[in-house]
Amino acid sequence: MQNPFQYGKVVSDAYFTDREEEFASIVAEVKNRHNLVMYSPRRYGKTSLLLKITQEMKARGWNVIYLDFYRVTSLHAFIEIYAREVFYQSDNKWKSGLKKIASLVKGIHPVVSIDSLGNPAFSISFDPVADLPQTLESVLNLTEVLNSKQKWLVIFDEFQEITKLNGMGFDNHLRSVIQHHQKSSYIFSGSRYHMLMELFNQPKKAFYRFGKMMHLDKIPVELMKAFLIERFASTGIKLGEDIAQAIIDRADNIPNYVQFIAAETWQLVWLNKSSLSLELVDQAVQTVLDNQKDYFMQIWDTLSIQQKKTLVALSKDNSNPYSLDYQKLHNLGATSTIQGAIKRLIADEIIVFDNDVYLFSDPLFKLFIQLRIVALRRFT
Ligand SMILES: Nc1ncnc2c1ncn2[C@@H]1O[C@H](COP(=O)(O)OP(=O)(O)O)[C@@H](O)[C@H]1O
Ligand SMILES: [Mg+2]
Numbered sequence: 384m385q386n387p388f389q390y391g392k393v394v395s396d397a398y399f400t401d402r403e404e405e406f407a408s409i410v411a412e413v414k415n416r417h418n419l420v421m422y423s424p425r426r427y428g429k430t431s432l433l434l435k436i437t438q439e440m441k442a443r444g445w446n447v448i449y450l451d452f453y454r455v456t457s458l459h460a461f462i463e464i465y466a467r468e469v470f471y472q473s474d475n476k477w478k479s480g481l482k483k484i485a486s487l488v489k490g491i492h493p494v495v496s497i498d499s500l501g502n503p504a505f506s507i508s509f510d511p512v513a514d515l516p517q518t519l520e521s522v523l524n525l526t527e528v529l530n531s532k533q534k535w536l537v538i539f540d541e542f543q544e545i546t547k548l549n550g551m552g553f554d555n556h557l558r559s560v561i562q563h564h565q566k567s568s569y570i571f572s573g574s575r576y577h578m579l580m581e582l583f584n585q586p587k588k589a590f591y592r593f594g595k596m597m598h599l600d601k602i603p604v605e606l607m608k609a610f611l612i613e614r615f616a617s618t619g620i621k622l623g624e625d626i627a628q629a630i631i632d633r634a635d636n637i638p639n640y641v642q643f644i645a646a647e648t649w650q651l652v653w654l655n656k657s658s659l660s661l662e663l664v665d666q667a668v669q670t671v672l673d674n675q676k677d678y679f680m681q682i683w684d685t686l687s688i689q690q691k692k693t694l695v696a697l698s699k700d701n702s703n704p705y706s707l708d709y710q711k712l713h714n715l716g717a718t719s720t721i722q723g724a725i726k727r728l729i730a731d732e733i734i735v736f737d738n739d740v741y742l743f744s745d746p747l748f749k750l751f752i753q754l755r756i757v758a759l760r761r762f763t
């Protein structure tokens with residue numbers, strides 16, 4: 384029997400729940416050619432939702448380009464990946480697609496080799512004397528000029544990573560070209576709130592107010608509970624509401640970690656024939672912590688005392704770390720010191736600021752601190 388839960392990767396179909404409102408509103412925006420900026424911390428389900436949008440728009444006859452900026456390490460890489468994605472939309476007409484791309488994009492030589500399975504594999508070589516900004520411009524304009532009737536959706540995932548390429552003025556080029564596009568809609572998705580805000584909400588920045596900002600929230604608790612109950616039921620196991628709630632609580636309702644802890648719990652029930660109980664959920668958490676303890680300990684060891692104290696405090700209570708009461712209660716020192724510590728923790732992505740609260744980006748690390756650090760008083 385296959386585990387009814389999946390985590391750490393893009394999910395669809397039975398492993399995917401809710402997002403109906405977000406889905407409908409994104410589809411409507413895309414159809415109206417509005418650009419969108421979607422933000423949430425990591426592992427809330429952005430890429431999975433974007434995959435669903437991709438499938439929907441394709442079913443409606445659109446071409447869709449999906450590009451993950453983690454894969455983009457240079458302007459050359461961007462041009463190659465982008466041209467390839469456009470090429471792959473030409474399906475069985477790939478020969479004419481290749482010709483068109485070769486004639487429309489200056490400064491590159493696209494080639495296609497056929498692999499052992501008979502599939503075309505696309506790559507390009509660059510003209511040594513190519514004017515890169517011009518090549519970038521013509522590759523971005525492909526969606527507008529390839530076919531006058533075709534509509535395109537272009538998705539840039541983890542878009543904040545563009546800031547790594549900024550030395551080249553990449554964001555300015557990108558904006559100056561795509562702002563004129565009529566047939567293409569753009570979705571910019573990202574997981575670093577600060578960086579996205581800087582790109583899209585600062586008057587001096589290239590992408591100032593370029594798209595409507597949309598915050599992807601957690602999935603409502605009631606729907607998440609129903610999802611857990613239904614997935615357990617699909618393997619013949621009855622999950623009570625209180626246990627579903629316990630799984631969600633331990634995962635801070637972050638979708639990835641809800642499925643992670645649920646998967647471990649299911650495993651204990653199914654493989655060890657244990658009976659489902661609250662204790663079993665805790666046993667599942669302990670198993671995960673055992674598996675990850677070296678990794679968590681390594682992170683912990685890199686932190687300063689102030690960061691450790693701040694994390695210990697936040698693991699117990701994240702209500703208002705800048706209040707005097709909080710500082711006294713947790714023996715944290717001056718506000719500026721806490722601010723400094725939190726700033727570093729955010730830069731290292733240990734903490735995220737979402738919906739006005741500070742959260743552990745990995746709730747298991749929070750549990751590690753509670754159960755393995757604080758309980759054993761190892762932090763001073
Ligand atoms: N709609 C959803 N329903 C249930 N679980 C989800 C959903 N979206 C995401 N998840 C869970 O979160 C994990 C990470 O999803 P992903 O789309 O990669 O997030 P992100 O792109 O925001 O980092 C998935 O493997 C899955 O466990
Ligand atoms: Mg993602």
